Amino acid sequence: MKKNSFHIDINADLGEGVGNDAQIMPFISSCSIACGGHFGNKETIRSTLNLAKKNHVKVGAHPSFPDTDNFGRKLLTLTKRELQETISAQLNLFLEVCHSEDIEMHHVKLHGALYNYAAKDAPTADAVVEAILSTQLRPIVYVPPNSILAEKAKNLLPLWYEAFIDRRYLENGALVSRGQEGAVIMDANTAWKQLEGMVLSEKVMTITENEITMKADTFCIHSDTPQALKILEFIHQIMPQHAIQLV
Numbered sequence: 001m002k003k004n005s006f007h008i009d010i011n012a013d014l015g016e017g018v019g020n021d022a023q024i025m026p027f028i029s030s031c032s033i034a035c036g037g038h039f040g041n042k043e044t045i046r047s048t049l050n051l052a053k054k055n056h057v058k059v060g061a062h063p064s065f066p067d068t069d070n071f072g073r074k075l076l077t078l079t080k081r082e083l084q085e086t087i088s089a090q091l092n093l094f095l096e097v098c099h100s101e102d103i104e105m106h107h108v109k110l111h112g113a114l115y116n117y118a119a120k121d122a123p124t125a126d127a128v129v130e131a132i133l134s135t136q137l138r139p140i141v142y143v144p145p146n147s148i149l150a151e152k153a154k155n156l157l158p159l160w161y162e163a164f165i166d167r168r169y170l171e172n173g174a175l176v177s178r179g180q181e182g183a184v185i186m187d188a189n190t191a192w193k194q195l196e197g198m199v200l201s202e203k204v205m206t207i208t209e210n211e212i213t214m215k216a217d218t219f220c221i222h223s224d225t226p227q228a229l230k231i232l233e234f235i236h237q238i239m240p241q242h243a244i245q246l247v
Helices: 021-027 042-054 080-100 112-118 122-133 148-153 188-200 228-242
Strands: 006-014 030-034 058-062 105-109 140-143 159-164 203-205 211-213 218-222 244-246
Touching: 006 021, 006 042, 006 188, 006 228, 021 042, 021 228, 030 042, 030 105, 042 058, 042 080, 058 080, 080 105, 080 122, 112 122, 122 148, 140 148, 148 159, 188 203, 188 218, 188 228, 218 228, 228 244
Parallel strands: 006 030, 006 218, 006 244, 030 058, 058 105, 105 140, 140 159, 159 218
Antiparallel strands: 203 211
16 A cells, blocks of 8 residues: 655744754755844845755745844733834845845744744734735745634635644643743654654644644744754654655
């Protein structure tokens, strides 16, 4: 009997100054590029876009709270208008460079604290959706499953539900806080097992060792995870044995 084949998207957050973008790019099929909120400027966006183009990797904007000091990982208190304006500015910067390089924006994915807060706060999610719509484009939005952002955007923008290769999960499907021990997966085999379960069974093991449903369209690894490159290399060695390949 022929084994079922699976075509998956693996994405990474790049253009963040980590220094391993060129090494990671051959192992992914889409990337989200920092566009000035937590990191980045025209030059870093341009260099990352061209790396992606060379490797045939789809590109997306990676906006965040405007907070380079904390790498976008601290919750900021902004009015809805202020948040919409900063996200719009980041998207417009990204699109300006995309246009100059003749590259199409494939998606938008929020970063850090903004990603987590828009998943559960309606005004924040509204500001994000309105900022994206103001571009007059309809990029795919990478969103957490069962999130407020997904609910707000679903009839207005195309969605890809996202799961994480290198992060542990809570019982409610939320990510374990980075401040908690074991929140980040750094062992390549553990990361592979997590990806395998999500792809083949649409399940993920929580940090308390209970299995929950996790259906996703794209699977993320963070470029600043210390073992990111080793994890990706290991995953790509094993994927063909399970009829899994990149889209």
